[in-house]
Amino acid sequence: MTQWHIASALDDVCEGIPRPVTVEGHHIALYRFGAEVRAVGDLCPHQKDVRLSEGYLDGDTIECPMHQSCFSVRTGEVLSPPARENLPVFEVRIESGQVLVAI
Amino acid sequence: MNTATTPDTAPCASASETPVSTWKMRRWPASRETSIPAWIYSDSSLFNREMEVFHDGPSWNFVGLECEIEVVGAFKRSWIGPRSVIMVRGEDEAVHVLENRCAHRGSQLCWENRGVVKDFTCPYHHWNYDLQGDLLGLPFLRGAMGKGGMPRDFRKLDHGLRKLRVTTLGGIVWASFSDEAPSLDDYLGEEIHALVLRATGGGRRKLRLLGYNRQLLPCNWKLYLENSRDPYHATLLHSFFLTFGLLRTDTAFKAVPTVGGRHGIMASTYSAATAGQQNEVTSQLANLKTDFTLEDMEVVKPVDEMGDSSMINFSVLPSVFFQQHGNSLALRHLIPKSASLSELSWTHYGFVDDDEAMNRRRLKQANLMGPAGYVAVDDSEVLARMQPVAESSPESVQIVTMGGVDHDSQDTMLTETLIRGFYSYYREKMGL
Numbered sequence: 001m002t003q004w005h006i007a008s009a010l011d012d013v014c015e016g017i018p019r020p021v022t023v024e025g026h027h028i029a030l031y032r033f034g035a036e037v038r039a040v041g042d043l044c045p046h047q048k049d050v051r052l053s054e055g056y057l058d059g060d061t062i063e064c065p066m067h068q069s070c071f072s073v074r075t076g077e078v079l080s081p082p083a084r085e086n087l088p089v090f091e092v093r094i095e096s097g098q099v100l101v102a103i
Numbered sequence: 104m105n106t107a108t109t110p111d112t113a114p115c116a117s118a119s120e121t122p123v124s125t126w127k128m129r130r131w132p133a134s135r136e137t138s139i140p141a142w143i144y145s146d147s148s149l150f151n152r153e154m155e156v157f158h159d160g161p162s163w164n165f166v167g168l169e170c171e172i173e174v175v176g177a178f179k180r181s182w183i184g185p186r187s188v189i190m191v192r193g194e195d196e197a198v199h200v201l202e203n204r205c206a207h208r209g210s211q212l213c214w215e216n217r218g219v220v221k222d223f224t225c226p227y228h229h230w231n232y233d234l235q236g237d238l239l240g241l242p243f244l245r246g247a248m249g250k251g252g253m254p255r256d257f258r259k260l261d262h263g264l265r266k267l268r269v270t271t272l273g274g275i276v277w278a279s280f281s282d283e284a285p286s287l288d289d290y291l292g293e294e295i296h297a298l299v300l301r302a303t304g305g306g307r308r309k310l311r312l313l314g315y316n317r318q319l320l321p322c323n324w325k326l327y328l329e330n331s332r333d334p335y336h337a338t339l340l341h342s343f344f345l346t347f348g349l350l351r352t353d354t355a356f357k358a359v360p361t362v363g364g365r366h367g368i369m370a371s372t373y374s375a376a377t378a379g380q381q382n383e384v385t386s387q388l389a390n391l392k393t394d395f396t397l398e399d400m401e402v403v404k405p406v407d408e409m410g411d412s413s414m415i416n417f418s419v420l421p422s423v424f425f426q427q428h429g430n431s432l433a434l435r436h437l438i439p440k441s442a443s444l445s446e447l448s449w450t451h452y453g454f455v456d457d458d459e460a461m462n463r464r465r466l467k468q469a470n471l472m473g474p475a476g477y478v479a480v481d482d483s484e485v486l487a488r489m490q491p492v493a494e495s496s497p498e499s500v501q502i503v504t505m506g507g508v509d510h511d512s513q514d515t516m517l518t519e520t521l522i523r524g525f526y527s528y529y530r531e532k533m534g535l
Contacts, residue, residue, distance in 0.1 A: 046231075047224070056245050065247065067231040067240025082222045082231050082239040 004093060004100045013037055013099060018053035018062065018073075024103045028090060029053040031073040033060070039090040039101045040076045044069060046083035124148040131535050136523055137504045142497035144323035144490065149533075150442035156532050157421040158184030158439070161283040163290045165423035165436055166190045166200055166269075166276045168450060170310045176219045176234060182438040182446070183280065183422070188267060189213050189223070190276055193234040200278035201236040202265035212264070223264075236264035272296070273303030274310040275434070291419065292362040298417055301409065302425050302432065304454055313451040313465060316473030320447055320483055322490040324439035325529075327447065330482050331416075331424045331435070332367040332521035334358055335505050340485060343477045346395050347403035349373065349429065350414075352516050359512040360524030363531075367521035368417040373405065373429075402467045402477075405429030418521075420528070428478070430461065431468035443490055449473055 005023050008030055013019045019030040020042050029042035029052060044050045044064040055065040060074045069083035076087035091102035126149035132138045143149060158164060164183045167190045171179045178191040180203060187203035189212070205212045205225040212225045212232070222239060223232045230241045238259040246252025267278040270287045277287055288296055300306060320327060330336070337350050344350040350371055359368040397403065408430055418424045424435040432453065438446040449472055453465045471478045493499075503526075506518025510527055513520050529535075 054247075063245075064240070065245070066229065066242050068244055069240065081233065084221065 002091075002102045005103055006098050007039065007101045008099045010037070010094055010097050010099050016057060018042075018055075018057055020051055020053040023101055026088075026090075026103060027051065028101060029062070029073070030092075030099060031057070031060070031062075033074075035094075037092050037094060037099050038073055039092045039099075040071070040073050041087040041089075044083055045078070045085035045087065052087075124152070126152055126535075129535065131530060132500045134502075135530070136510075136527065137502055137508050139501040139503060139522075139526060140497075141493040141499045141501070144326060144493040145442050145497055147442045150323075150439070152533065154184040154439065159186070159280045160532075161279070161281040161285070162421055163270070163277040163279050163284060163287050164421065165419070165434060166278045168310055168312060168434070168452060169198060169271055169274045169276055170312050170452070171217070171450075172198065174219060176221055178213065178218060178220060180213055180216050182436070183267075183278065184439050185441070186280075187211060187213075188278065190278075191220075191234050195235070198269055198271060198276050199235055200267040200269045200276070201232075202267065202280075204265065205230055206238065206262045206264055207241070232264055236266050238262045238264075273299050273306060275299065275303065290362075292366065294359065294361050294368065295366050295417060295419060298368065298415055298425065299419075301415065302427060309455040310452045311455045311457065313453050313462075313469065315451070316449040316469075316476075318447050318474035318483065319440075320445045320486055321443065322445060322486040323442055323493070324437055324445045326486045326489055326493075327437055327445055327482070328418065328420075328525065329522050330486060331418045331437075332369070332525060333519065334369050334371075334516035334521075335519060337516060340481045341478045343471070343481075347397075349403060349405075350516075355514070356516045357512065357514050358506075358516070358518050358520050360510045360521050362528075364510055364521075364524030364526070364528035365420045366418060367524060368415065369521070370413055370415040371516070372412050373407070373414050399467065401464060402470060403429070405468065406461075406464070408461070420525075426472065428471050429468040430464045431471060432465065433469065433472060435472075443494065 007021045007023050008019055013030045013032045015032045021028050027042040028039050031038045042051050042053050044052055046067060046069055050064060050066040052062050052064055056063040060072055061070050062073050063070045067082050070079040071087050076089040078086050093100045126146050129142060132140050166181045167179045172190060172192040175192050175194055178189050181188050181190050189201045189203045191199050193199045203211055203213050207228055207230050210225055210227040212223050231239045233239050243251060244253050267280055269278050272287055338345045338352050355372045357370040414427050416426055422437055426433040426435055433449045433451045436448040440446060451469050453462055473479055503519040503522045506513050506520050510520050510524030
């Protein structure tokens with residue numbers, strides 16, 4: 001059953017800078033676009049041992065620092081190999097200055 | 104004790120001199136066609152030159168069987184001379200052969216003999232390549248915290264794995280490092296081409312992998328290559344063959360050097376009726392034991408599956424021997440490691456449409472070969488003892504005059520024509 005969990009204070013999620021969090025054991029990265037926040041899985045599905053939030057963010061594309069697989073942080077879609085799988089996408093709600101994600 | 108001594112700065116007398124390749128100073132002994140000097144088995148500069156001329160040169164090397172890598176991403180680690188390669192089924196379902204050497208620092212990329220992967224990652228710095236050998240990514244391409252990283256003009260396209268030329272025949276995968284190699288058909292020549300098809304079901308049957316044997320032979324690769332072109336020793340050294348009538352000097356036999364001695368064919372006829380029988384020829388051979396038997400005689404009772412009552416074995420330079428001993432079919436991959444060390448790797452196969460009885464027969468008869476094979480163990484022992492003799496007397500000379508001095512085809516086992524043929528070809532290519 002889906003439950004909402006506090007992931008971060010909204011003020012800690014800055015435009016252009018991925019914000020890694022761990023919620024209920026899930027490695028998630030938060031990305032801010034103005035008033036909006038997106039939450040996608042933070043482990044590169046290629047070898048599952050690298051946090052994408054340590055990579056290079058260009059607009060809404062995050063590039064894995066290990067082997068440069070690119071992903072859309074809006075849709076989770078994988079854009080280039082070696083990764084083949086999309087990132088999980090988490091629903092986001094903003095309440096009282098807190099970012100909540102649905103797990 | 105003073106530990107802060109100044110290093111000896113005296114110049115090394117030879118440091119500035121051009122290194123000499125000793126093989127260039129060698130001279131083949133007189134009676135060239137029938138003499139083999141022992142230094143060819145131990146000279147490491149000659150070994151290096153052989154690898155350039157034959158294995159890396161305009162030749163086709165056995166790599167593996169297509170049936171070993173059936174699904175996308177399935178790979179087998181193989182060897183071309185001392186260089187490791189990866190045979191892999193690509194995303195395009197084609198067979199690719201890649202040098203097993205990371206384009207970054209040259210470390211061995213793949214350490215497993217077989218497996219299925221999505222891509223290859225070098226253990227050293229984690230550079231990552233796709234199944235076709237193209238560089239997909241490398242850690243910290245852009246550095247970290249604004250520091251390090253590759254130059255802006257670094258192009259992944261320029262740093263893939265080395266891709267070899269690849270071709271297949273009869274389900275067998277061949278590769279070449281050389282752009283100069285002729286087509287495989289031309290390299291093999293008509294006779295060998297036809298025999299590869301005979302050994303692999305004529306293109307109508309699909310191969311099935313049965314298993315492997317591997318061993319290190321403490322000898323030069325040419326000692327084994329000669330051994331596999333030497334019918335003279337077969338009934339003398341291998342008492343098992345004679346005892347159980349699998350090979351006899353009184354049956355029809357052909358020794359055929361092809362393409363100027365590049366390859367060599369040994370074809371014998373087999374008759375179940377002659378198993379264990381003595382006659383004038385075999386009674387002269389002290390090795391023949393008529394009272395020996397096996398718990399399971401199926402090991403030495405082949406059926407005539409090719410329909411020509413023949414066992415045809417042939418050696419394809421530089422790397423493979425096609426084995427047909429009874430119903431044991433195998434590719435013997437000869438892998439030179441150094442002047443004094445070789446690996447021998449058997450890939451045993453049958454056909455997908457073999458019935459259970461044939462499958463069982465092939466597996467049983469495979470016991471003749473391999474490191475502890477009833478027959479093959481004899482060769483390993485002899486060659487292991489031959490290598491130190493060659494190394495200790497490099498100027499000594501062997502003779503190969505059995506059956507004459509030329510290298511024409513002969514219809515007897517009592518000949519060294521295939522060895523003479525090989526060395527005629529070898530000397531020409533090596534300039535010796």
